[in-house]
Amino acid sequence: MRDANGRSNWKGKPRAADAPPLTTGPGLTRLTIHDGQLSLRDARRRLTLAGALSVEGAAGLRLAATGTFLDTPARLDVRGGRIDGIDPAAAWPVELHLVSPALRLEAKGTTDGVLNTHSFGATVTARAPTLKNLDRAIEAGLFGTQPIALIGQVRHDGRDWYLDTIGGGIGRSRFVGKASVLKRDGRTAIDAQMRASQFDFDDLSDDAGRAKAAASKAAIGPRVLPPTRINLSHLWKTDGTIAFRVDRLLSDGGTVFRSLRGQLHLDHQLLTLDHLVATLATGQMTGVARVDHRSGRPKLSTDLRLEGMALDTLVGSPDDITGIVRGRITLSGQGDTVREALSRADGSAAIVSNDGTIKALVADVLGQDLGGTIKQAILHPSERVPLRCLVATFRARGGVLVPDPLAIDTGSAIGRGSGRIDLRDESIALTLAGRTRDDPALRIVDPIRVGGTLSKPAIAIAGSDAPSGKPGVGGFFKALGRSIGEAIGLGDKPAPRPAFMPVDCARLSAAALR
Template sequence: MIASETAAPAARAPRWRKILLAIVLAILGVLALLLLALGAFPVGMMRGLVENRLSAALGSPVRIGSVTRDSVFSYAPVISVRDVSVAQPDWVGPGDFVRLSSASVRVPVFALLFGQFQPDRVTVDGGRIALVRDATGRANWKREGKPSDGQGSRPTLSDLTITNTQLVLRDAKRGLVVAGPLSVDAKNGLRLSATGTFLETPVRLDATGGRITGIDPAAPYPFSATLASPALHMTAKGQMAGVLDTRHFSAAITAQAPTLKNLDRVIEAGLFGTQPIDLTGAIRHDGRDWYVDRIGGSVGRSRFTGLATIHKIDGRTKIDAKLRASQFDFDDLADARGHADSAARSAAIGPRVIPPTRINLSKLGKTDGTIAFRVDRILAGNGTVFRTLSGTLTLDHRLLTVNNAVATLATGRMAGTLKVDHRSGRPKLSVNLRLAGLTLDALIGKPDMVSGQVRGHILLTGQGDTVREALSRANGKAAMVATQGEVRRMVADVLGQNLSGAVVHAIGSPSRMVPLRCLVADFRATDGVLVPRPLGIDTGSSVGRGAGRIVMDGERIALTLAGTSKSRALLKIADPIQIGGTLSKPTVTVAGLGTTDKPSEGNLLKVFGRSLGRALGLEKTPPAVVIPPPAHFDCESAVAAALR
């Protein structure tokens, strides 16, 4: 009994091993048949399936005349197709996107098993490719709704031949329309020679590349391209990381154009109109990121060098750059049309001191970055007191900050911070600047009339799309003080309304100077209207104070300055000093003396007659503005308050 029970499992064991062996052999047999089938698959049967799959993938009808293979059995067959056409998307209109007489592709079968289409040999004969992009940026060669990660697959092509093929490009966003033959062969490599128009001017586009015959597809691939037009002449020469790997390359570039905006039509970086450009540089492209290893050249009269990196992170553009200009003219940042528009505005509203620089950041909603800049010499057509400029510009989600901003002047400097906050509502401009080291004689340009050390503090905020508009609604303060200087005695007498002293010193000693203890112009701004709190001056012979306003909308000045003499005045000037006009063209009326350094005898007689008439009670016309003459002026307290 026991012997029979132990013998049964021993008998069953060989039976299970036989069954398991049979299953394994069967699976191997099926796999062998599948491999044989793959190696000898009749690809002609797949024509309809390929048409349907390609049509669905491209979103346009695809038609294939025939599909054949070059051998009965191969795991890397050469698949040939004839009479292929891919229709344009509906938004383009009638016509074909791609049309091929014949094409052959060597396809590794096992790569297809894993969902990868990686041909290593391609031959095209008799083709026409029509690339189209509309003004909004929609392109027939991009699949909508599936943005690229910028990396893509590495190149696998070791052999490529293209003959009798025409390339057509109609790019409305760039304003570029070209057409010409495209060829790739073992002797000449890649060649494209196309002609057409760019921004409605004649253009020629030439591109060359190395041969693609028996090469290592991952080896560096040389290329060059030239776009030649009156609107832009641009060259690029370098190498790709692999054959036709446009996502990874480095190149030396040059560009000449009447305006930077024309170059932007090609590189699409959001640049603006300028004076003519002449640029050279070295760039690298790595996936979605760009590296400007070197950039330099000229924009109008401006000369600069720099470098930058541009990264794409979570749908945002991150820019880090350093720029240095040996000389810079702000007028170079506008093209001929911009200058014409500015001239038209000036003709309509008159010249302005505050620039109409745009601070609306709505188009930079997805751009962040930091730009460190330095200008060694500032140029201006009519001259400028500014000499150099430097700072660090930071942009973060439409909050633009210029930190460590420093502008040196003929004497002294202006330093501080500027901000533009456009995270919500209209752009809000904030200015916090301090002036130090200036001299009054250099600022006014009359060293023989007045001198002194100048300091100041500007603290303003306002909203608007431009600097001019924001400051026309500004709140805050704008203060300037001058101390430790001198002023011409005649001017001090006029300030103190001492007519007898003014006449004596104007005729007898017009160059005599007296101490300037302080000049304080401390303006408080409310909705763009600046009111002095206070406006005062203390000289060695007089004390004065002012009233009135400066309206930033139009830059209109309406100030009156009245004073009293520290010595006894035999005859007082009837009227105070009037300051009017605009910031760009102020006017000063000094009791009828005008603005001349040495008034005429006629003017003196007019002032004398009017003042004498007022003193005798014969002049009944009251002054336009009455300001009680100050008994004294507290320089120390007023200076401290203005500079807070």
């Protein structure tokens, strides 16, 4: 028997912490049990079983019990080799089958001596609706997931566990790996390697977790910053290293990430993710991230670099602008999740693109040249001009990002931005205003405005209120009316026009990525 608090009647006197681990079994040379009965009532595992137990001659050990596991019907069958007349220290064969709708667990192997549960090796297979159900049986601190189908070669030696091989699937994720879990000086040390042919992070949540995430999304709307938990309080006695590689990342909503590899190091509640390489649809992200939970609330810090990403992929407008993006993100903040920590972050985030192209129409809108915009829209809607540079550097304080600077230079037009991005609700409120090299007769009064959220930005160009941001006929006439009004002195006093000063692309780009 064991109650929900863990008190059981099968535990003996507690061993001293500095006592050597047990490695031998009971040393039996003869054991006979006729018509035995075994009952197990384990409230901690939510497992209740009862059935016949016998140990006789050449037939060896036999246990056949029925009951319930996690409130579903369950059957347990255990078979062991003969005990009489053999070397009690020799390898002793044993196999176990636990069959239930909540978990199908099978193990076949040998112990190092008769009934020696301290040292054994086995091939183990497990199928369950969630990894949490397997954890109920083996009590390893695992979490809820999508359905599992796993197979592994397992060894136990004293206090230590070894997964010489493990592989299979969780949801639609497929992986292989190995691991060791060692107990030393009251701490747990993990050394593991994992490689996945395909992996979906959503598989690491069970149906209840997915439902909770869906409810949160419905309440607060879609978010870009993940709610991944980074509180390490439950790992205060755990250290280790996990090397991982994912050949193909999957996501129901689609993702620009293609593959992922890196190493996780945990040392006394300091978690470091390094050697990180995330391959994107174009380019890659590299760098280091740390979670420090040695005192106070968890502190997340990042130093990530972006290289070779296509600008049109980032902006989401391949017809309007092209180029190759470089970037750097150095943010740090405190919170129990990634989202909470970044919503309070200080630091900087920057992207730079040089030597691209931009539609001449968009360049004229950027330069607030209404005449040039109308001319391009009518006569040369597809014409392109060089993009000398786009430099977007944001300084972050308390989760609010402010441009410092946000600048675009097409050679014929320049634009500079102001406003903010608030990571607390992921809202965007940016304005881009500029001018062309030649002072236009009619100036677009309305600047380019970027609003919405990180997950769904909305762009308004030339007076357009359309979510697409494409300047339409109505937008032109509105902008034309306001521009003429400004030219003849009607309406508000026009803002002074800055001198045309080309952007120092080399200096600003170097400063942004420093």
